[in-house]
Amino acid sequence: MKDMPESLAARTGAILLLAHVLREGRMLGDGASGLDGPAAARALRLAGLVLRHMGRADALLKDKMARQPAAKIRDILRLALVEIFEDGAAPHGVVNDAVAMARMSPRTYKQAGLVNAVLRGLSEDRSAWDALPAPALPAWLRKPLAKAWSRPRLEAIEAAHLTGAPLDLTPKGDIPEDRQIEGAVTLSTGSLRLSGGQVSTLPGFAEGDWWVQDAAAAMPARLLGDVAGLRVLDLCAAPGGKTMQLAAAGAQVTALDISGKRLRRVHANLTRTGLSAEVVEADAFAWQPDAPFDAVLLDAPCTATGTIRRHPDLPHLRESRDVETLTQLQYRLLDRALTFVKPGGRLVFCTCSLLPVEGEHQISAALKRHDGLTVDALDPEAFGLPPEAASAHGLRLLPDLWPQFGGMDGFYMAVLRRPSGDTPLPAA
Known part of the structure; x- marks a missing residue:
């Protein structure tokens, strides 16, 4: 060519x-x-x-x-x-x-x-x-979404997919005055939002002032509140956005992922931002920490249907059979992650999926499986989110949320708490 x-x-x-x-x-x-x-x-x-x-x-x-x-x-x-x-x-x-x-x-x-x-x-x-409407999602996804969120909400989600996504950044801390990004708007959740731009040429990129992370993806780490001095495990950590959030907040972070290739991005991101974490390449089902953690953040593998507005190829690559495979993996990872949490500690479970079977249903099932396991009540407005983000056991974000600001990725997140004392959990 x-x-x-x-x-x-x-x-x-x-x-x-x-x-x-x-x-x-x-x-x-x-x-x-x-x-x-x-x-x-x-x-x-x-x-x-x-x-x-x-x-x-x-x-x-x-x-x-x-x-x-x-x-x-x-x-x-x-x-x-x-x-x-x-x-x-x-x-x-x-x-x-x-x-x-x-x-x-x-x-x-x-x-x-x-x-x-x-x-x-x-x-x-x-x-x-x-005059043409927004393209419909494939039937394997459209049917359960219509059942879960109503047909008008489904059509709003499809319309949000058509508009694409703005560029969201998570700041490491206060950005110096001389490196402020022109046109950036600070959302109520703390993310910076731009209409677009070449990332590597924006002020503060080389200095590590921020990293690219959708506003929805930045929320799960914030559910843990003040983590300064706490030992926190970021499970399925790559590419490292949540690892950097936790490290910037003062946590002692262990970032674990099974993919060495994806972990190279975590190393690169930590180097650029000047943040530190212990990075571990391992299979979560085989790895065992020296001591339990104060908190674990599990961003579980999922269909990623919540990111369609920025990844329009996904509807053409996923199939209904992928859902069953991934929900089984989520089930096993959630149980395994709970064994890494100390008694009284917390686990944030999240997925970037639009499907309740990969979110709300997983938490409901976990509460039934584990005696004494509880879920923290979450007020969306306390995290800068609109009231409609409240959902069963946690927060549910959908692409049509905040249409006046450009929407956000679809995400579900909840905070589980292990019982205090010596209540055992089944082996995972």
Whole structure:
């Protein structure tokens, strides 16, 4: 692609990335566009934009085409429509590049005329695009969400996914006056929010004043309150946002994760911010600490459906069978994590999922399994959250919360407390 104009190269790269996600089942960030530098970044952004609006593009195309074209042609058409109607690209240049991409392969060369005709017809009527609703989530996710949160709430969540996500930062402490970030707004939860920007060029990045972390993801560590001097285990710690929060608050943190590759990010983040923690690469089911902890934070592996607004590839990669596998792992990890907590100590359980089976139901089941285990009452307003964030046993955050501020990721979190004394827990 090195001999192509940058616009055509970026669009061609985006088509490759879409194929990686839709036909190879790879995460968007794991795909290779064949580009580097600004063109690679643009290709990634365009592919993500298409995945976010793909349902709308398909609805528009369905009325104009008697039958489905080849997969690559369909992706070219999707990309062109999304660029024109959502990215504000000039239709003439978009259509020309779409035709050029169709002509690149002998398999699709003869469909270049179709691409030209369809796009020139559709690009003239923006009203049809504007009238389309937000794309529906896949059935395996939509059905349980409608049951849990009501259909109007589900539609609000889908609309929130369509708008994407702002950039949230967690400050290490007070940021010096000369490194304040222009345009940043301090949310009531303590996070800084920006409309976007190149992270590494923002004031305070090199100095380690802050790290990127959605406002919702920053809440679980705050549920522990004053942790200065406490021994705290961050279980499933990578990439380290919660580890840094706890370390910055004065805790003696052990960050444990099974993935050495992901832990490299924890080391890098700690180095940049000048914070310290004991970092351990181990399987939680095999590892045993020298002594129990005052508190444990378990951000359990989950479907990550709460992050769809920033990861639009997820609905195309997950399936209903993933839920059962992950809920079983959460069940086992929660029981194992409780064995690391000293009597009277606390465990924060959280998942970035929209599904109650990965949140509220896990806590209800744990309370039934363990005699004497209790859950702390949480007032959302005490943590800067609106009253509607209250949920069974904990806090429930959804993407449509705070629409006036740009929403937040979906998360569930609760604080469990082990009984004092010598009440044993079943082995995990």
